[in-house]
Structure formats: structure tokens, C-alpha cells
Amino acid sequence: MRISVRSAKSILLCFLVLGGAGxxxxxxxxxxxxxxxxxxxxDNGDVRIHYVxxxxxxxxxxxxxxxxxxxxxxxxMAGLMDRFRVIAIDQRGYNxxxxxxxxxxxxxxxxxxxxxxxxxxxxxxxATIVGHDLGGFVAWEFAFAFPQMTDGLVVLDAPHPASLARxxxxxxxxxxxxxxxxxxxxxxxxxxxxxxxxxxxxxxxASWVTDESARARYVEAFERSDLEGMLDFYKLSYPDVPEPGxxxxxxxxxxxxxxxxxxxxxxxxxxxxxxxxxxxxxxDGELTIVTVPESGHFVQHEAADLVTxxxxxxxxxxx
Numbered sequence: 001m002r003i004s005v006r007s008a009k010s011i012l013l014c015f016l017v018l019g020g021a022g023x024x025x026x027x028x029x030x031x032x033x034x035x036x037x038x039x040x041x042x043d044n045g046d047v048r049i050h051y052v053x054x055x056x057x058x059x060x061x062x063x064x065x066x067x068x069x070x071x072x073x074x075x076x077m078a079g080l081m082d083r084f085r086v087i088a089i090d091q092r093g094y095n096x097x098x099x100x101x102x103x104x105x106x107x108x109x110x111x112x113x114x115x116x117x118x119x120x121x122x123x124x125x126x127a128t129i130v131g132h133d134l135g136g137f138v139a140w141e142f143a144f145a146f147p148q149m150t151d152g153l154v155v156l157d158a159p160h161p162a163s164l165a166r167x168x169x170x171x172x173x174x175x176x177x178x179x180x181x182x183x184x185x186x187x188x189x190x191x192x193x194x195x196x197x198x199x200x201x202x203x204x205x206a207s208w209v210t211d212e213s214a215r216a217r218y219v220e221a222f223e224r225s226d227l228e229g230m231l232d233f234y235k236l237s238y239p240d241v242p243e244p245g246x247x248x249x250x251x252x253x254x255x256x257x258x259x260x261x262x263x264x265x266x267x268x269x270x271x272x273x274x275x276x277x278x279x280x281x282x283x284d285g286e287l288t289i290v291t292v293p294e295s296g297h298f299v300q301h302e303a304a305d306l307v308t309x310x311x312x313x314x315x316x317x318x319x
Contacts (some may be wrong), residue, residue: 040053045110047092052088054086060086062088064132067206071218080308092110093226095221106232112138130155137161147258153256153258155260156263156300157268159279163278163279175241177272188228189231206222288314290310
């Protein structure tokens, strides 16, 4: 197993010297992809999943987190579409995807099944899987369940599930940082203070979006979304936060053999960077960790150029 741990500054220096992978084409992200994509739908049981695609070539599938929708990947899609077929999914309950009936309809087995259905609907047998936040949890679980369909795994601000479970046991700072998730897991979308002291409205859910031109699209997407389903997914996918001193059994998970690339904003207030420690203990293949000192939780936005260039170079090197 080869492990590479790099900081954003060293990677930026590399691109300044070498000109970056793909040159200026790799940064088409400056133009908005919203009107350039094709829209598709595929049924997984009773839920219709919406996804968008652009470009041609080996398949790269993007999975958004909470609260988000496919458009979160606009920079990365634009930066890869000249060499790859890029696909971004609206997870079930979000935007143009269908809503599941009942809490169980948002269980992880259905989320990973949605990704598999999208890959097959795209006419492919496998793909590079990219996920952020809860989409990163889906990406990990997809690699566990469908290793033959996972050419490579890219995870942004979502520690390995075993590592996060460890941190919730031993790290009081991570338990404190996860108290918002406790509220989500115990509450309802109708609670007046469920979303960081605010009602769970489309406007509140889009409040993290700093790009004013994009925020309106997020509000529209959340107006179409299943707000209760968003919380149901949290309840079923985020691990329980134990009481101090509690004895928790660590999850038994398959080892990862495919190449893995991880990005993590060191200022992430929700999923702390200490969760990266020991990730290599669950890997049998190559692992590259990229830390971004000035970035918070939404690293694909806050360090869009860095993430896009690094992702493009990493995927190209493995073709």
C-alpha cells in the first residue's frame, strides 16, 4: 500500500511549476455548467432518481451531501468533462429525484443501490465514485458493497466510517462537533429550531451557499425536496454519538483495495480532521490524503480550483 499525505500548499506549488494537469482546460469550472448538462431519470424500485451528465470518456459519478444537490459539483464537472463523462446525482428526496415512503426508504442500502442503478443506466460497468459529506458516506458504503463497480474512490470531508466511529468514542471535541447530528437524529423537519436554531426551510438550508448567483438555485431545489427525508437519511446513516465512557463496538467493514483520494478542509467544524488518523489501517491499496488548511466543510466550493485540478490529475493518472 502506498500512502501519500499532502497539504494544499505543496499541491499548489506543484501546479504552479508544472502548469497543472490539463492546463487551462482543467479549469472550465469558471463557466456555469447548469445549462450544459443532459438530464436523465432511472427507477430504483418505487423511487425515480434524477441525474445529470456531460462529456464523454471514462465515467466519474459525483454524490452530494446535506443539504445540497447535484449542482454542488459544477466546478469539478466542468473541469473534467473534456476527458470524462461526468455524472452528478440528486440523492433520493432531493431536488428532481423522487421521495421515498417512510424513514426506511432512505436507508443506506437504497442510497448505494441508487448509485449502482445510475452507473448501469449510463451504460457502464464501473466508475470513479466521488462523494462529499453524507454523499461521502454513501461513497464509502458503495465501495464496500460494490467493489467491482468502483474504479477509484474520492471522498471529501467524510472520514472512513470506522475512523469516525473511533473519534466519536475517544474524542470529546468530535462528540461536541456532532451535537447538531444528535438534534437531527432526534428531531423532525417541522421543529422550529432543528436547523442550527432555525426552522428547516429552503432558505435556511441554502444559507451556507456564499455564491449569491447560485443560492437561488439551491432554494428552488430545496423547495422541491423532501425535508423530512433529509433528516431520515441522517438518522439512518450518521452513527450514534455515545455518552462519555460508553463502550461501543467498532463496525466490522470490508477492507478497501481500490485507489482512494481524500480531501479534507482543516477548518471543518463538523467532521474534524482528526478523523483522518489511521485511515490507512483499513486500506490495501493506494491512499492519498489532501488537507486544505484554510477550507471548511464545503471544500469543493471553498477550494474549488485545488480540488478540481487535483481530482483531474489523480483520475487521469489512473486511466
